[in-house]
Amino acid sequence: MHLIKHEIKIDESFYKIEEIRQLTNETFSLKLPRARFAFKAGQHISLGIHGDYQSREYSIYSGENDENLEVLVKEVDNGYFTPKLRKLKTGDLVEIHGPFGKFGMEPKDAETGKFVFIASGTGIAPFRSMVRTYPEIDYTLIHGVRYSTEAYDRHEYASDRYILCSSRDQKGTYTGRLTGYLKDCTFSPETHFYLCGNSDMIFDALEILKDKGFERDQIHCEVYF
Amino acid sequence: MNSNNTKKIAFKTLGCRLNQYETDALVTDFDKAGYQLVGVDESPDVVVVNTCTVTNQSDQKSRTTISQAARANNNAVVVVTGCMANNFKEKLESQDNITFVVENNRKSSILSLVDAHFSGEILHPEQLPQDVFRYEPVRKSLHTRSAVKIQDGCDNFCTFCIIPMVRGRAVSRPVAEVLESVRKTIENGFKEIVITGVNIGRYEDREARFEDLLAQVLEVPGDFRVRISSLEPDGFGDRFVQLFSHPKLMPHLHLCLQSGSEKTLLRMRRMYDVEQFRKTINQFRSVYPEFNFTTDIIVGFPGETDEEFQQTLDAVSEFNFSHVHTFKYSVRKGTRAERMENHIPEKIKTARSAQIRELSEENKLRYYQSLIGKTQKVLVEKATRTKASGYGDLFVPVEFQAKDIQKNTIHTVKLTGLSGEGEKLVLVGELVPN
Ligand SMILES: Cc1cc2nc3c(=O)[nH]c(=O)nc-3n(C[C@H](O)[C@H](O)[C@H](O)COP(=O)(O)OP(=O)(O)OC[C@H]3O[C@@H](n4cnc5c(N)ncnc54)[C@H](O)[C@@H]3O)c2cc1C
Ligand code: SF4
Numbered sequence: 001m002h003l004i005k006h007e008i009k010i011d012e013s014f015y016k017i018e019e020i021r022q023l024t025n026e027t028f029s030l031k032l033p034r035a036r037f038a039f040k041a042g043q044h045i046s047l048g049i050h051g052d053y054q055s056r057e058y059s060i061y062s063g064e065n066d067e068n069l070e071v072l073v074k075e076v077d078n079g080y081f082t083p084k085l086r087k088l089k090t091g092d093l094v095e096i097h098g099p100f101g102k103f104g105m106e107p108k109d110a111e112t113g114k115f116v117f118i119a120s121g122t123g124i125a126p127f128r129s130m131v132r133t134y135p136e137i138d139y140t141l142i143h144g145v146r147y148s149t150e151a152y153d154r155h156e157y158a159s160d161r162y163i164l165c166s167s168r169d170q171k172g173t174y175t176g177r178l179t180g181y182l183k184d185c186t187f188s189p190e191t192h193f194y195l196c197g198n199s200d201m202i203f204d205a206l207e208i209l210k211d212k213g214f215e216r217d218q219i220h221c222e223v224y225f
Numbered sequence: 226m227n228s229n230n231t232k233k234i235a236f237k238t239l240g241c242r243l244n245q246y247e248t249d250a251l252v253t254d255f256d257k258a259g260y261q262l263v264g265v266d267e268s269p270d271v272v273v274v275n276t277c278t279v280t281n282q283s284d285q286k287s288r289t290t291i292s293q294a295a296r297a298n299n300n301a302v303v304v305v306t307g308c309m310a311n312n313f314k315e316k317l318e319s320q321d322n323i324t325f326v327v328e329n330n331r332k333s334s335i336l337s338l339v340d341a342h343f344s345g346e347i348l349h350p351e352q353l354p355q356d357v358f359r360y361e362p363v364r365k366s367l368h369t370r371s372a373v374k375i376q377d378g379c380d381n382f383c384t385f386c387i388i389p390m391v392r393g394r395a396v397s398r399p400v401a402e403v404l405e406s407v408r409k410t411i412e413n414g415f416k417e418i419v420i421t422g423v424n425i426g427r428y429e430d431r432e433a434r435f436e437d438l439l440a441q442v443l444e445v446p447g448d449f450r451v452r453i454s455s456l457e458p459d460g461f462g463d464r465f466v467q468l469f470s471h472p473k474l475m476p477h478l479h480l481c482l483q484s485g486s487e488k489t490l491l492r493m494r495r496m497y498d499v500e501q502f503r504k505t506i507n508q509f510r511s512v513y514p515e516f517n518f519t520t521d522i523i524v525g526f527p528g529e530t531d532e533e534f535q536q537t538l539d540a541v542s543e544f545n546f547s548h549v550h551t552f553k554y555s556v557r558k559g560t561r562a563e564r565m566e567n568h569i570p571e572k573i574k575t576a577r578s579a580q581i582r583e584l585s586e587e588n589k590l591r592y593y594q595s596l597i598g599k600t601q602k603v604l605v606e607k608a609t610r611t612k613a614s615g616y617g618d619l620f621v622p623v624e625f626q627a628k629d630i631q632k633n634t635i636h637t638v639k640l641t642g643l644s645g646e647g648e649k650l651v652l653v654g655e656l657v658p659n
Pocket of ligand 2: 379386387
């Protein structure tokens, strides 16, 4: 009998939490051992808690060459999963599947292209991964938050490349929603746009960029919720 | 149980074309191994139920099918596989009327499991190898056309979809294996091959993308035609459009739009927008004006406003789909959409679904009417002594009068009119002598 055999990679495994970084009252990062985990900047993983049947997707917050695998998590009020994640301690196990997704760029484009990253809240996660992976990348990061304390790890970005739009305090580069800032921007025609965060922000930003004459093919989106 | 040595096996399949293909492949396995294929009502020794869990309705249907099959065949070995086996594994395993629950990635080894059972060996499904492509090319099928599976799994994580959880991440079958399977399937007498998978546009085997694979499939020698099962509208270039000028590749695509509202598409985490979809459709129609597009639409997705639904109606009108597979949104446990706000009442979903259906039927009528006077090459699926029916190149159903025509043969038919209505609308025609 002729049987076609094909090896299937088993992509599930448990990782021990090595460190928890508390970034604000609600937001923290989980640092896991890198082990054999290979991914491309911009991709996400699916994260499970040992003994719980549910899992959630998280963008990878660390760079491709970093020692640890890191994710950035905001605890959602009345959420199912994040309050449980919040309770985990160093040494606890999480289950990881992936990496998944096509949100990202080819290394050669990262070297030569011009990028505008637009993020709301924890939507900054894949961009930190990109910036850490490609230190020479030519980017502007527009980050929309409510309070400027949510400018996670902002010291890691060059100050002329990071634009903080805070809607509820006056401590950002711009006071108001990021879409307000975006409306007044001009970008060169060959810019690649990467949008990440909640779907309402992405919808509004897409409309603004399309109005400015950019093609949908040069705009990449990662919707969180 | 059957007294002579030949064991009888019956299959029940629910859900998508991929499931159908996988059943066909299992039929081939069991047929080769000497099992006799029978109906579920013909006292089989084994019943395999290949389940689906894409909607709540399919869950319910799968459950009913399992209990009916088990009840009617008290002593039979009942094997439950398919997406439901992944999603509700433990629950199914605790049911007395089911002998084995086999997850999707072990499905292709069901023959080994059943053989082991009859020879007295105790084998647990978990001991079966995991391999989603370990299928024989289809030899004996319940259909005239045969699917060739090129890919499994999907990691798009559309917010309504359970597939990434039950079918796992995307894996592609190597080009050489696909071509071998195509050759074997043609050798086995099939005249039409359907390229199948969960998200086949994402095919990737080293350097080869979907278009590259398709180009190679079309170059396999032999008298056969190729169709593509449903496709995600995911960035196709001119090369893909160009491939349809190949006489073997049939001018029909089932491109899943899901919604005509940009906001809804984003909430669904779909990877395209209406404008990109429009571009694809126009690109095809500018080269092949009669090209047939069909689609899937979900109505009543959480938060879908009247205005957003109207945008879907507008899109269905504009894109002239000849058929719309309409789904009323139903919650799948564990998906992101389950946790969204503003779920739509059933009554509104039903009304929206009826509106889409009505529009789709108008489209279909208009499209079929536009084909009258043209010819189609029809692959005959059903034939009586005086009549034959099957699908034309454009994947439109055609009936024609003809004497003693064989099933699984292709005939040129001039389309002369229509018969039936609504879902049952078909084109009728006259045989054009060779
Ligand atoms: C591809 C992808 C990548 C993601 N990456 C990240 C990430 O890097 N960091 C992260 O914190 N989340 C990320 N998310 C969201 C994450 O998967 C969960 O939805 C989130 O952690 C909430 O889970 P929960 O069970 O606590 O909330 P649920 O009980 O599932 O409640 C969901 C509700 O919480 C709100 N919500 C969801 N995510 C957020 C968020 N990040 N900030 C504010 N409100 C939210 C929405 O209103 C949503 O309807 C990502 C989602 C996707 C699809
Ligand atoms: S593309 Fe979306 S709808 Fe299609 S299988 Fe993947 S997740 Fe499901």
